[in-house]
Every structure is written in C-alpha cells, then in structure tokens.
Amino acid sequence: MAVSLTVNGDERSLDIEGDTPLLWVLRDELGLKGTKFGCGAGLCGACTVHLNGQPVRSCSTPVEMAAGGQVVTIEGLKDGDRLHALQEAWIEHGVPQCGYCQSGQIMSAAHLLANNPAPSREEIVAAMTGNLCRCGTYSRIIAAVESVAGTESSGSTSGREA
Numbered sequence: 001m002a003v004s005l006t007v008n009g010d011e012r013s014l015d016i017e018g019d020t021p022l023l024w025v026l027r028d029e030l031g032l033k034g035t036k037f038g039c040g041a042g043l044c045g046a047c048t049v050h051l052n053g054q055p056v057r058s059c060s061t062p063v064e065m066a067a068g069g070q071v072v073t074i075e076g077l078k079d080g081d082r083l084h085a086l087q088e089a090w091i092e093h094g095v096p097q098c099g100y101c102q103s104g105q106i107m108s109a110a111h112l113l114a115n116n117p118a119p120s121r122e123e124i125v126a127a128m129t130g131n132l133c134r135c136g137t138y139s140r141i142i143a144a145v146e147s148v149a150g151t152e153s154s155g156s157t158s159g160r161e162a
Contacts, residue, residue, distance in 0.1 A: 008076030
C-alpha cells in the first residue's frame with residue numbers, strides 16, 4: 001500500500017503494508033532511531049510520538065492511521081542544531097540513567113507543555129503517568145518539566161541528590 005505522511009516536516013512516501021506499526025516505519029524504513037521499542041503493547045510509553053499534535057504509542061499505531069498526517073519524533077523537537085527546552089532540561093536535571101524511556105517521556109512532556117504552558121505538579125504527574133521509567137527517575141522528570149514551565153515548587157530538586 002502506498003502511504004504518504006509528513007515526518008518532522010519532511011514529506012515521506014512509502015510502499016508498505018498498512019498494518020505495519022508506525023514505530024517500525026520510523027526506525028527501520030526512515031532510520032529515525034530515537035523512538036524506542038519498549039513493551040510492544042502501547043503500555044510503557046517508550047515509543048511515544050506526536051501524530052497530528054497528539055501523543056500516540058507508535059508500537060501499536062498502524063502506519064495507515066498516520067497516512068496523510070503529521071508525525072513528530074524526538075528528532076523533530078529540536079530546531080536545527082538547537083535542542084528543545086525539554087531536552088536541555090533533561091540534561092540539566094540529570095534525568096536519564098539508562099535513557100531508554102526518555103524520548104517517549106520528553107514527547108509526552110512536550111505535548112503537555114504545548115497545551116498547558118504552566119502545569120501544576122499534579123497536572124505534570126497526571127500527564128506523565130502513562131510513561132514508565134524502569135530506573136525510577138520520576139522526581140527528576142517532574143523537576144525538568146517544572147523548570148521548563150517555570151512552575152518549580154520550593155520543594156523540588158534537580159533529583160541529583162536522589
């Protein structure tokens with residue numbers, strides 16, 4: 001099946017089975033390795049990308065659902081050589097340990113901040129709930145999102161002490 005979609009601003013056309021998971025199209029067909037395979041069932045969030053401005057689990061989204069759409073991956077967040085504010089905050093707050101879940105975490109956080117530029121801690125936690133981190137860096141993730149939003153509470157830390 002012929003599928004056309006826009007990925008990170010570039011129009012792409014592929015001849016591929018419509019039920020192929022978007023994740024494999026991004027990684028194997030387009031060479032965008034930032035989006036990770038975690039559970040394969042859409043439960044962990046490691047494969048989160050934006051499809052038409054909404055976060056989706058690319059491991060369980062068939063490419064035919066993305067046909068004609070706009071896909072943004074972790075690679076598409078940066079502006080040229082300049083990292084996205086969330087990517088910079090992740091570094092500043094020492095968020096990643098193994099780093100495996102981080103692209104999905106950042107994509108979920110980017111969606112939250114695009115729709116709610118000054119979320120409360122509770123709103124951040126709620127928005128990030130579907131993303132699992134096996135290293136347990138949740139306090140660092142929250143601190144990084146708060147720093148970009150400018151909503152740090154007096155009790156938040158960079159997480160480096162944890």
